[in-house]
Amino acid sequence: MIRSLLSGDMPRSKFLGAILLVILICLAFAPFLFPGVRTVDTAARICIFVVLVASYDLLLGYGGIVSFAHTMFFGIGAYGVALSSTHLGRGFDSLIIGAGLGAILAAALALVIGLFSLRVRAIFFAMITLAVASAVAVLVSQISSVTGGEDGLTFKIPRELGPAFKFGKDLFGGELLGVKLNGKLLTYYLIFGGSLILFLTLLRIVNSPFGRVLQAIRENDFRAEAIGYRVVIYRVTATCLSAAVAALAGSLYAIWLRYVGPDTTLSMEIMIDILLMVVIGGMGTIYGAVIGATLFVLAQNYLQNLMxxxxxxTEGLPILPELFSPDRWLLWLGVLFILSVYFFPTGVVGRLRGQR
Structure with missing residues (x-):
């Protein structure tokens, strides 16, 4: 059953399988294992970024397509939920409509970009996506009457997903293992469940005949074209699928934050973070998204505390207290990235699977 659920793509390493199982258990029971606002928020962000990074891995790792527009698709999904909740009310139907329309719009935009630019060399496609993403980010910042501009949009989600909503009073007295049974808990499990479904869907896609053709195109597109596969069609399809999943991840992010703005969804910093997560975890593995997102988000949230x-x-010793100053956490994050690339050139997953 597990093999079927994972589309036949097993970890192929006992150590890797153990790590993935530990991460799954920690995320599945995060509100109970790690109670606290910050820890649950970190777990929710890991879930969302696992999906976002995995969707980018479909492009980069499996299709060999370098794109800088992934945060644009992420933002489209987030703004879709925000705008629908603002104008249609705070019901679940607004969330579904916003997420669905966001995914459709992202796929349509990816289709247009792909058809016009995937016929050119890879570097030109990357530059085109960068230009389009930058233009959309500027546009969103400028039309403040619709998007809220630089201030973004704060919106209301269904009452059942808010902290004021209580449940389980008759069975558990409103608490379970010391955790309050409220709408915030339901929101977390909505994020976790949605992320798990999207991740398993991507795993199914890359292990389907479509995914294998995509890998063949990545290895040698001229040979794939010669034996009858329409390379451009496959690449455009992969771009649309990746964009739609990224938009759905953005929708989950907006639901969790109940806020959306240019800095939270459209910034170039997020795009760079996605690239780092893919490289750290291992390109062309999908499982690398789990490892990369977990390590990176944990480092972002807790490296300063560790330092x-x-x-x-080390107080009282020369140099070391200044070297470990929390203000220098970005320096150490860069050092950790360099070390990970040096010791894990094929990513953590690739190394654990014995790839070189």
Whole structure:
């Protein structure tokens, strides 16, 4: 059953399988294992970024397509939910309509970009996507009457997903293992469940005949074209699928934050983070998205705390307290990335699977 659920793509490493299982258990029971606003927020972000990174891996790792427009699709999904909730009310139907329209619009935009630019060399396609993404980010910032401009949009989600909504009073007295049974808990499991379904869908896609053809095109597009596969059609399809999943991840992100703005969904910093997560986890593996997103989000949220502790422990020693200052966390994040690339050139997943 597990093999079928994973589309036959097993971890192929006991150690990797154990790591993935631990991450799954931690995310599945995060509100109970790690109670606290910050830890649950970190777990939700990991779930969302796993999907976002996996959708980009479909493009880069399996299709060999370099794109800088992935945050644009992510933002389209987020703004779709925000705008529908603002104008249609705070019901679940607004969330579904916003997420669906966001995914459709993202796929349509990816189709247009792909048809006009995937026939050119890879570097030109990357530059075109960068230009389009930058133009959309500027447009969103300028039309403040619709998008809220730089301030973004704050919107209301269904009452059942808000912290004021309580359930389970008759069975558990409103608490389970010390955790309040409220709408925030339901929101987390909506994020977790949606992310798990999207991840398994991507795993199914890359292990289908379509995914295998995509890998063949990545290895040698001229040979794939020669034996009868329409390379452009496959690449455009992969771009549309990747964009739609990224938009759905953006919808989940907007639901979790109840806010959307240019800095949270459309910034180039997020695009760079996605690239780093793909490289750290391992391109062309899908499982690499789980490892990469988990390591990177944990580092973003807790590296400063770790460095603060190290700075306090080395107080009184020369140089070290300054070196471990929390203000230098980005420096150490860069050092960790360089070390990961040096020791894991094929990513963590690739190394654990014995790839070179």
């Amino acid at each position: 603060s502790g190290l700075s306090s422990m």
